[in-house]
Amino acid sequence: MTLLKNGISLIAVISFTVFISGCGKGEPIDNAEEYISTVDTMDIPDDVEVIGLGEATHGNVEFQELKQQVFETVVKRENVRVFVLEGDFGGGQQINNYILNGEGSAEAAVNSLDYSIYKTEQMVDLVEWMHEYNKSVNDDEKIRFYGNDMQRYDLSKKGLLDYFAVVDKEAANQYSDQLKHVSNETMRDLTTEQLEKVDETIDDILQDLQSNEAKYLEHSSSDEFAFATAYAQNMKQRTQLFLTEENYTHLRDQYLAENLQWIMGYEKERGNEKVFFSGHNGHVEKTSASPAGYKSMGNYLDEVFGTKYFAIGTDFINSKFQAKNGGSGNRKMFTVKNHNDLVDAFSEIEQNNFYVDFDKSLESDELSEIISSEQKMANIGDDFQTWYKVLKMFYTIEMVPDQAYDGVIIVKDASPTEVME
The missing domain is CATH 3.40.1660.10 (EreA-like (biosynthetic domain))
Structure with a gap:
């Protein structure tokens, strides 16, 4: 009987809490339309x-x-002229390629983000609008698209290895082998030891890029070099999130801000303020x-x-x-x-x-x-x-x-x- 009474009391408390949580309704103000647009x-x-x-x-x-x-x-x-989304950096470049060059389709580009929240008709419409807009304006007026999130590996990894395949095939093969177990599908199964090894590999890649910048620029553009570095940096951020999960939310927003500032600096050099x-x-x-x-x-x-x-x-x-x-x-x-x-x-x-x-x-x-x-x-x-x-x-x-x-x-x-x- 006591359990029944306690159960009824709990239900009553929850029901009352639900009731009051929906209360507290404020009052409409006079002439509200004067303060909106x-x-x-x-x-x-x-x-x-x-x-x-x-x-x-x-x-x-x-x-x-x-x-x-x-x-x-x-x-x-x-x-x-620059749109930045809380979405994967590497996947964002797939959308950018579509809206600038017509590679693939709007739906495929959106799916490349690998975020289910964006796999919607509204996002496809947005990307298609950007594509059509870019077809109607001069090059200096075209829209650019970026993701500033770092919670995926695959497309940043692909962009990075594709770059090395052009500037240093031997290094490309080496890094491909060292990162072969790193993917969106496997990333949550990596052990701490494996993640630490991934982190070391990415540090080696960043050092490689820094040390051999002049050499690599003989075989690529400065833009391609900049994005290779950004791909590697995003992969390092992703790895660090796994290695410091107790600080995940704080680090992620710090990285979101850092990546947005990198995008701003890159675009300012191209006249987009x-x-x-x-x-x-x-x-x-x-x-x-x-x-x-x-x-x-x-x-x-x-x-x-x-x-x-x-x-x-x-x-x-x-x-x-x-x-x-x-x-x-x-x-x-x-x-x-x-x-x-x-x-x-x-x-x-x-x-x-x-x-x-x-x-x-x-x-x-x-x-x-x-x-x-x-x-x-x-x-x-x-x-x-x-x-x-x-x-x-x-x-x-x-x-x-x-x-x-x-x-x-x-x-x-x-x-x-x-x-x-």
Whole structure:
């Protein structure tokens, strides 16, 4: 009988917690339409060099569509020509080859990232748009595509070994043999000893490139040499993540920031002064607000670039999204409601999505107070479980909006993407 009572009490507590977690609904503000704009008319300060767009979930159509909508806007209004995605560096170059040279197809290029969150119709549409855009402009106006993530080996390894096959075939054969057991498929099965050996091999490769730069440049271009070095560096980062798993999230965001800065430096030499980055809210925001305790990529960028880094967050009121079910690898649909003072201030706006500029918001005493106060803002990765809805801490991050972002795009009702496996 006691067990039954305890069970009933537990259910009651959980039910009440679920109830209160969905409460706390804020009030709509008067004249809310005065403080919003459409995405295609959003204003970015002229001196900005890095524009970051976060996504509140990886599994909603609207957030994936915003990648294209916001990028089109900054291409037209800010002369941005560089798109950087929270995705594999080597795979990103497959997309770059497609949009510049028409090699393969948009779908094959997207699949090369080896990230299931991007195997969607929306991502294929984005890459196809880039391809078509590049066909319509001069060479100096063409878009370039990059991934700045380092969580894969295969295509960076291929790019590196292909380079050595041109400049030093003997070295290519040697490194190919030393790295033959290193792949996306096997990387999680490598022992610590094997990973340490891989790390030593990559150090040897980086030293080889540094010592023989002049020799290798006789048989290749400076661009090819630069990418060979970047491929090796990304492989080293991937290996270091495995060797220091207790520090994985912190190191990954540090590497994301370093890789983005490498891309910026490389593109500046080619006349492209501005870049656009798209990734999860947790990487874009400036305050490292995640309870996981890591320093966010956006925090690194804020320290380096200050006001030249412009961060745009996203949030929703209602979301039906898809994600991996509890790390099982199987995808499932989930539904979450999120209320905070910021999104609820605009709950009576007719449009489903719109941009809120925080500078403009300072003209409203109500909004100024809201954006400078802690809000529980949506933050959902590619892994979710139904019971996470019990507490908002499992699907939101508490942050001060105008410290974390320069503006936010609100989606009132977000619908799920469909992964093309």
